Amino acid sequence: MKSEYDCVVIGAGPGGCSAAAITAQGGLNTLLVERESVPRFHVGESLMPETYWPLQRLGLNERVKESGWQVKKSVQFVTHRGTESAPFFFRQHDSRESSDTWQVERSEFDKMLFDRAAELGADCVDRTRLLDVDFDDNAAISGVTLKDDQGQQRNIKCQVVIDATGQQSFLANKLKIKEVNPDLRKAAVWGYYKDAVRGDGEHAGATIILQTENKESWFWFIPLSRGVTSIGCVGDNDYMLKGRGTPEETFLEELQRCPGLTPRLENATRLGDLKIAKEFSYMTKQHAGPGWVLVGDALGFIDPVYSSGVYFALDMGVRAGDAVVEGFKNGDLSGDQLGNWTDDFMKGATWVRKLVHAFYTKEFSIGRFMKEHPEHHGNLTNVLIGRIFDEDASQLFADMDxxxxxxxMAV
Incomplete structure (x- = not known):
């Protein structure tokens, strides 16, 4: 590490790596900092098809194709009675290559992004913890205080900090601009299974969303490479983690209440222990300021149900990186400049948030809605693909509301 950079990016997930790659490629002296050892484990393996475009910008689509990861061509929903919807095949809606995506091992995927940022000129360091972000007398960024794995503390001067600290949300907590959504306080318990029953043919790599009998929880089914499948259960935090025994007991109890999933796991073997995460939904009321900008989960987190997290992070990282490069070029590192992309992004993210709230409305059935409104099949597929920045994305929600x-009212 040098003692001074134009831009310091904190957090080497998809948002931080993409932002660092763009700023370094744009000629800025960039430092990318990750507190854990890279590669590191992370959940969130399923990509939206629109991930193709930020990956193309980073020059990584060919490497992803050659990675051997499971190709994802569709998504499917299974009701609390075990009734399976027709699969949503992305290429039926859009025949372009970008309609195919992947189920990735995040440790490998994030390492690919980390290495790409280094290739493009960023100084990339892991096992280095952010202690503080420093401001000058005008409330603008002046630098960061870091601590490496040898315990050495370093004060690094910089003009811009891109906060990609994930759900740690360092700047949002420091500046008290984080707002939790009380309606989406979820928890997830998940693990990995060998030899779970997948779909057939082109449907073999599908993400499947399965509801339990009482609709108090739902399961994700994400087929990875090498015959491994990620299986996770999501429900309200109190329902999943309080007063019901161990998280493993809760997971197994919910599994018995999921008629669409139990047959898929009859001959499967679980690999290792289950993992737990609190998936609280939140948003920041300010996304950028003088010399700083938030990306990825540091800006906000909605819900894991539609696998939007990695795509959102990559897209935000590219947009923020462009805004920072443009800001240095024009001598403008104000919050308005560094966050000039956030209004458009948040407008698009609204459609995913609305679909999440519809999913958690017990009285509502997406399958029944599609039977009543087949004209919205394309609009719904657009949201599932991640094509949320087109005006057409809004068309189905008036009828859905x-x-x-x-x-x-019918209940």
Whole structure:
């Protein structure tokens, strides 16, 4: 590490790595810092098809194709009674190559992104912890204080900090700009299984979302490479983690309540212990300021149900990186400049958030809604693909809101 950089990026997940790659490629002296050892484990293996575009910008699509990861061509929903929807095949909606995506091992995927940032000129260090972000008398960024794995503390001067610290949300907590959504306080318990029953043919790599009988929880089914499948259960935090025994007992109890999943695991073997995460949904009320900008989960987190996290992080990283490069070019490192992309991004993210709330409305059925409104099949597929920045993405929600209201009145 040098003692001074133009830009310091904290956190080497998809958001931080993509931002560092773009700023370094744009000629800025960039430092990328990760507190854990790279590669490191992370959940969130399923990509949205629109991930293709930020990966293309980073020059990584060919490497991803050659990685051997499971190709994902579809998603499917299974009701609390075990009834399976018709798969949503992305290429039926859009025949371009970008409609195929992947189920990735995040340790390998994130390492690929980390290495790409280094290739493009960023100084990339792991096992280095952020202790503080420093501001000058005008409330603008002046530097960061870091501590490496040898215990050495370093004060690094910089003009811009890109916060990609994930759910740690360092700057959002420091500046008290983080707002938790009380309606989406979830917890996840998950693990990995060998030889779970997958779909057939092109549907073999599908992400499958399965509801339990009482709709108090749902399971993800994400087929990875080498015959391994990620299986996770998500429900309200109190329901999953309080007063019901161990998380493993809760997981197994919910599994018995999931008629669509139990047959898929009859001959499967679990690999290792289960893992736990609190998936609280939150958003920041300010996304950028003088000399700083937030990306990825440091800016906000919605919910894991539609696998939007990695795509959102990559897209935000590219957008933020461009804004920082442009800011240095024009001599403008204000919050308005560094966050000039956030309004457009947040408008698109609204559609995913609305679909998440619809999913958690027990009285509402997406399958029934699609039977009533087949004209919205393409619009819904757009959201599942991640094509949320087109005006068409909004078209289905007027009818969906009305359908939700009617479903609630009928109970």
């Amino acid at each position: 009305e359908s939700i209201a009617q479903a609630k």
